[in-house]
Amino acid sequence: MARALCSISFELNRQVGLLLQRSGKVEAVIVGDFRGIMIPQLSHIRSRGRLKGLRLVHTHLAGEDISDEDLMDLLFLRLDLLSVLKVAADGLPEQLYSVHLLPNSRDGKNWAFLPPVHPAHQNDSFEEFIQALESEFTRESSIEEVDTGLDRAILVSVSSQSKIRSEESMHELAELARSDDIMVLARVLQLRRKINPRLIIGKGKLADIMIQALQLNANLLIFDQELNPSQIRSITDYTELRVIDRTQLILDIFAHRALSREGKLQVEMAQLKYLLPRLSSRDDALSRLTGGIGARGPGETKLEIDKRRINDRLARLAKELEKVSKERYRRRSRRRKKDLPVLSLVGYTNAGKSTLLNTLTKSDIVAEDKLFATLDPTSRRLRFPRDMEVVITDTVGFIKHLPADLLQAFKATLEELEEADLLVHVIDLSNPCFRDQMKVVDDLLRDLDLGNIPCLKLFNKSDKVLDDEILMAEVSREGIAVSALELDTLAPFLGKAQEMMGKILQAS
Ligand SMILES: Nc1nc2c(ncn2[C@@H]2O[C@H](COP(=O)(O)OP(=O)(O)OP(=O)(O)O)[C@@H](O)[C@H]2O)c(=O)[nH]1
Ligand SMILES: [Mg+2]
Structure with missing residues (x-):
């Protein structure tokens, strides 16, 4: 031969x-x-x-x-x-x-x-x-390979930001992965002054990653940066691993978590909109994009990867969403008639919004150490100390680089925030990046035209940073420090919220 x-x-x-x-x-x-x-x-x-x-x-x-x-x-x-x-x-x-x-x-x-x-x-x-x-x-x-059936991922970031920022972002990506039940095996960070829009990563670096993937038996690469279609191709041309980016990971979490009919419709719409421009007729890479993670639509639905079918599906989703949001509008106006003032909790994901609502109203809604624990808005009644009753609402958390399609899809839900008389911005004081997170939330509120609603800053998880007197003094000038886990610490917050609410109602 x-x-x-x-x-x-x-x-x-x-x-x-x-x-x-x-x-x-x-x-x-x-x-x-x-x-x-x-x-x-x-x-x-x-x-x-x-x-x-x-x-x-x-x-x-x-x-x-x-x-x-x-x-x-x-x-x-x-x-x-x-x-x-x-x-x-x-x-x-x-x-x-x-x-x-x-x-x-x-x-x-x-x-x-x-x-x-x-x-x-x-x-x-x-x-x-x-x-x-x-x-x-x-x-x-075999040592680490206890077959748990979980996805096994290597996180990759090609960043033009500072080392500290990039590492923090990678840390958040790992948290996102954990929240989606993905095992993180390794992290690869490459700092670059400029990112090549065509090839996000060089072949040599990709080779290093492939070696690691082989040794660790990884089946998934997750990029911290949003990948454009040509960047996806530049990677999937060389590797058979599944490749997704931060946006898809967030979409996947949402697909898992959405409970309400409206939530499911919104997530599916966002997923399809994200996929559409990344489809090309010959794309085998795409079947990897949509195979497994990322192909999971909300609930039992499977994402369809045919362009024309996607467009049909999108049109149908839009119609259904319109119907559902009309119903919600009717519900809302009924509630409006009762005319209770509304206090809405907003903030970065995992800041402690749901925990706060639970402690205040002795409720039992899901609050856990996962990103995007809450997707569907929840409302409860709350009685303030000096006899005032309000509706308190919990909302979906924000995150940096919130996928635009997702934000668009959730706009209807977030519109409920327009009803708020007072916003309470819950901040995780124990997170070293809480300043960056505050900015993300403020920017998003402005994008959603909610910048004009009075807002009270609540620095949560202060139990974790009590020793840091400088920090505590600094934030107490801007808002109120509490621990949502301990009802006792919430009295100053309730007092302040009631005072602000009183003034707002008087003015209106
Ligand atoms: N140490 C400490 N942990 C807290 C405090 N408040 C909340 N947590 C924890 O932080 C985690 C996130 O809390 P959640 O209430 O789910 O946060 P969330 O803002 O509703 O998050 P999303 O729904 O994902 O946007 C949970 O594990 C809580 O137990 C606090 O005051 N101190
Ligand atoms: Mg929550």
Whole structure:
């Protein structure tokens, strides 16, 4: 076979290759040019264990043995083995060079070369060799590989921001992942002065990530930056891992959490709007975009990935949403008749809004250490100390880079905030980035035209930072420090809120 391959290659003056299955069956014949060979898309082929289950044998005509390009192919495609058949000047086979991946790096390398042999002297223990390699891969990672059925992700950030900001953002991304039941295996941060709009990440860096993914058995890459269609392609052209970005992760969380009919409709709409411009007819990358995470519509619905069907679906969703929001409008005007003043809790996700509502009204709505625990607005009655009754509402939390489509979709729900007589901006004082978070919330409130409603700043989780006297003094000039977990600390807040509410009602 080696002889035939060499002579064809020699005559065509092009590299020629065979992709072989473990059984020896030929998966594909590839004809390249003099210097290189393009391996076809293999994503339809399921991997056998950690490796791809395919071996590539191809010719080299220019006298070189295994090149960097070959190593990249080995790595990105997770080939079982890559062999180069060097063709001699007379068109006959000269030597066979082979390389395979390693479960652990040796001398900083994740691959190992086999001693070159003459093709005629090749021994046939390939199957055994691959079995041994596979089990070595499995053994090396068996310690952390308790199969929990969770997605296993590597977080990637390519950022032009400062190191501290980028790390904080990455931390938030990890929290988002955790909130979506995704296991975070590693974080890769690359600081760049400028981000290339076409290729977000270089091939070398991507190779590093692929090595880690292989060693840690990751199945998902999550980027902290929103990826445009060409950036997605620049990554998915090389890797078979699923690739999503921060926006999709947030959308996925929302898809999991949405309970109300309106919430579900809104999330599905946002997901489809996000996907639409990222669709192109030939896109195999997209099926990876939508396979598994990101393909999960709210509830039981599965996202459809056909452009025309998406457009039809979007039109239908818009109609249904209109109907639902009319109903809500009617409900709202009924409530309006009772004419209780409305106090709305707003703030960054995980700030403690739901906890506060629970403590104040002795309720039991979901409050947990996850981002976006609350999606659907909840209202309760609250009696102030000096005999005043108000409606207090809890709302969806805000986050930086809140996907525009999502914000758009939730506008109807957030419109309820327009009814608020008083906003209470709940801030997680224990978060080192609370100033940035405050700004995100203030900016969003302004975008939603809610900037004119009187707003009381509530610095929550003060129990965690009581020692920091400077900080406590600083924030007590701007608002009120409390701990939503302890009813006793809330008296000054209730007093102030009632006072403000009284003035507002008088003025109106
Ligand atoms: N130590 C401390 N933890 C708090 C306090 N208030 C809330 N938490 C915790 O913070 C976490 C988030 O609280 P939630 O009330 O769910 O926050 P949220 O603002 O409603 O969050 P979303 O619904 O995701 O926007 C929970 O684990 C709470 O127990 C507080 O005053 N002190
Ligand atoms: Mg909440």
